[in-house]
Amino acid sequence: MASKELKNIFLSASIPLPERDAKYYETADVIAIRDAVIALCTTVLPNHRLIWGGHPSITPLVNYVLQKLNMDVQDHVTLYQSRFFERFYPEDNNKFENVILTPTMEDRDNSLRLMRELMLGDKEFAAGIFIGGMDGVEDEYKMFRELHPEALIIPLASTGAAAKFIYENSINRNERFQNDYAFSSTFQELLIDKI
Amino acid sequence: MKYKYQLIVLGNLGSLSNKVIDLFYKKIEELKLERDYFKIINHGNFNTEYSGNQPAFAIYFGDENGSFKDVTITDILVKDGTLILPVYYTENSFNDEIPKILENQNGLLYDSTKDIKIVNLALEAFELLRSSRKVFVSYKRSESSSVAIQLYEALERNNFDVFLDTHSIKPGEPFQEELWHRMTDCDVIVLLNTPKFLESYWCTEEIAEANAKQIGIIQLVWPNHKLEAMAHVCLPIQLKDNNFKNDVFDNENLSKLTETFVNDLVKEVESMRARNLASRQDNLITEFTNFASKHGKKINLQPERFISEELDNGKRRIFIPTVGVPQSVNCNQSEEIIKEIKDYQVDSVHLIYDDLKIRDKWLDHLDWLNGYLKVQTIKKQNFDEWLARN
Numbered sequence: 001m002a003s004k005e006l007k008n009i010f011l012s013a014s015i016p017l018p019e020r021d022a023k024y025y026e027t028a029d030v031i032a033i034r035d036a037v038i039a040l041c042t043t044v045l046p047n048h049r050l051i052w053g054g055h056p057s058i059t060p061l062v063n064y065v066l067q068k069l070n071m072d073v074q075d076h077v078t079l080y081q082s083r084f085f086e087r088f089y090p091e092d093n094n095k096f097e098n099v100i101l102t103p104t105m106e107d108r109d110n111s112l113r114l115m116r117e118l119m120l121g122d123k124e125f126a127a128g129i130f131i132g133g134m135d136g137v138e139d140e141y142k143m144f145r146e147l148h149p150e151a152l153i154i155p156l157a158s159t160g161a162a163a164k165f166i167y168e169n170s171i172n173r174n175e176r177f178q179n180d181y182a183f184s185s186t187f188q189e190l191l192i193d194k195i
Numbered sequence: 196m197k198y199k200y201q202l203i204v205l206g207n208l209g210s211l212s213n214k215v216i217d218l219f220y221k222k223i224e225e226l227k228l229e230r231d232y233f234k235i236i237n238h239g240n241f242n243t244e245y246s247g248n249q250p251a252f253a254i255y256f257g258d259e260n261g262s263f264k265d266v267t268i269t270d271i272l273v274k275d276g277t278l279i280l281p282v283y284y285t286e287n288s289f290n291d292e293i294p295k296i297l298e299n300q301n302g303l304l305y306d307s308t309k310d311i312k313i314v315n316l317a318l319e320a321f322e323l324l325r326s327s328r329k330v331f332v333s334y335k336r337s338e339s340s341s342v343a344i345q346l347y348e349a350l351e352r353n354n355f356d357v358f359l360d361t362h363s364i365k366p367g368e369p370f371q372e373e374l375w376h377r378m379t380d381c382d383v384i385v386l387l388n389t390p391k392f393l394e395s396y397w398c399t400e401e402i403a404e405a406n407a408k409q410i411g412i413i414q415l416v417w418p419n420h421k422l423e424a425m426a427h428v429c430l431p432i433q434l435k436d437n438n439f440k441n442d443v444f445d446n447e448n449l450s451k452l453t454e455t456f457v458n459d460l461v462k463e464v465e466s467m468r469a470r471n472l473a474s475r476q477d478n479l480i481t482e483f484t485n486f487a488s489k490h491g492k493k494i495n496l497q498p499e500r501f502i503s504e505e506l507d508n509g510k511r512r513i514f515i516p517t518v519g520v521p522q523s524v525n526c527n528q529s530e531e532i533i534k535e536i537k538d539y540q541v542d543s544v545h546l547i548y549d550d551l552k553i554r555d556k557w558l559d560h561l562d563w564l565n566g567y568l569k570v571q572t573i574k575k576q577n578f579d580e581w582l583a584r585n
Binding site: 014015017018019029030031032033034035038042055056057058060061063064065068088158179180181182184185186188189 | 426467550551
């Protein structure tokens with residue numbers, strides 16, 4: 001195949017926890033979050049670049065799919081990680097060639113903000129995908145919209161939680177984001193075929 | 196319970212549909228399952244009760260006068276990849292008694308001996324026979340033996356096929372291949388997450404692999420412990436002292452959970468199983484039918500859980516979804532597939548599967564089969580491309 005342009009796709013996802021803000025946990029569908037992240041990796045990694053701020057529970061899923069694909073696509077993943085969380089890094093971080101560590105600031109919030117600015121700021125994105133999540137996913141959505149107003153937004157409301165709130169106020173309210181649990185075909189048609 | 200099994204009755208409802216529902220519940224009782232795990236959905240409660248993320252089986256009762264009800268609902272269910280069984284009453288009158296939207300579904304010609312057949316199809320759709328209700332309980336012997344045994348017994352009583360995973364491997368050794376083999380078809384794993392459990396046994400890779408293989412994980416997190424961030428992809432239940440009899444949670448041989456807690460947990464396991472079963476079906480069947488619609492194929496999901504395609508030359512292609520271990524075709528399914536091959540002009544038969552979910556040994560076997568058998572296999576990764584080409 002002729003060399004085609006590798007497009008950047010941003011993934012924002014996490015699993016809401018019961019002890020945190022109940023408004024996210026109440027609607028979260030953890031099985032759907034799991035399936036959506038795996039389907040996204042499976043459809044995106046062979047052809048484009050996935051960029052995410054590695055949440056310790058999401059990163060191992062990306063790594064698993066990457067291993068299973070059996071393709072030499074290390075340049076198709078870029079993991080951003082703030083040094084603030086250094087001691088919590090999952091061991092999977094070592095398995096990626098492109099890990100960008102961002103500096104620690106005075107506290108957690110500012111360290112995260114800097115990580116997100118560096119992750120989203122200096123490059124073009126074709127799309128942003130929002131899955132499950134809590135306030136962090138909502139923060140990433142706001143920043144992504146501001147920096148990349150032209151990019152395709154996929155708020156996967158079927159996974160519940162922050163993605164559902166984002167969907168409710170989004171311009172891209174395709175019903176399949178809310179009702180369709182077959183995520184690979186959804187991503188193929190509404191993401192890969194569109195960018 | 197957050198997630199339930201959905202039995203949907205549509206069309207001409209009345210004494211027949213009631214009889215089928217009664218028989219369904221009778222069988223549920225025989226299987227020692229609770230009525231509460233199921234919900235009966237009809238046009239009255241469809242909008243408020245139905246959800247695409249839970250397993251569903253629909254029965255469309257035809258109408259001898261051709262007055263078709265619930266066509267909009269049927270359309271939604273077809274798009275969701277729901278199994279739908281059309282029931283009609285007069286030989287050769289399928290097209291008069293069943294709405295056009297279901298014209299290529301395999302229907303059931305009704306007589307009173309067929310009640311049990313209808314119910315069996317529903318039970319098979321929900322995979323309720325004990326042999327397909329596998330649950331693993333994984334624990335660290337030196338921390339939670341007595342609780343593991345207690346859960347084993349409680350789950351067995353509730354018609355689960357339970358495996359107690361007393362891990363004998365040491366840290367650093369590769370995860371048992373045999374264990375993964377046994378877990379391939381399992382729906383739920385209950386991890387007894389005591390303080391040393393994850394560090395000594397289930398590490399990041401195993402949790403990721405179980406998730407990628409679409410096994411639902413429930414974690415009981417001990418009172419003196421907190422859920423690890425890398426293990427968030429699960430249903431976490433943070434235990435408190437008073438979830439244990441006499442508040443004793445740290446004696447590996449004497450600690451026992453309270454009866455109330457165990458009863459609630461059994462319901463959570465059932466709920467997780469229902470959710471996960473829907474996920475496995477969506478992952479293969481709905482994905483395939485979605486891709487097929489994208490390519491303009493005339494596809495039907497048959498009530499016995501295989502897919503048929505009407506070709507322009509009047510022949511049919513058959514696609515058999517294989518979950519877990521590839522050769523497992525259930526009995527109604529194989530009976531119907533044989534009938535299909537006899538009654539229709541079958542062009543070809545294909546097994547469809549998800550290569551992420553299957554162990555490498557089986558993948559090699561499938562590739563080998565491809566070379567020798569008329570039955571060809573198609574990986575989920577290639578659905579889009581295959582349907583575009585064929």
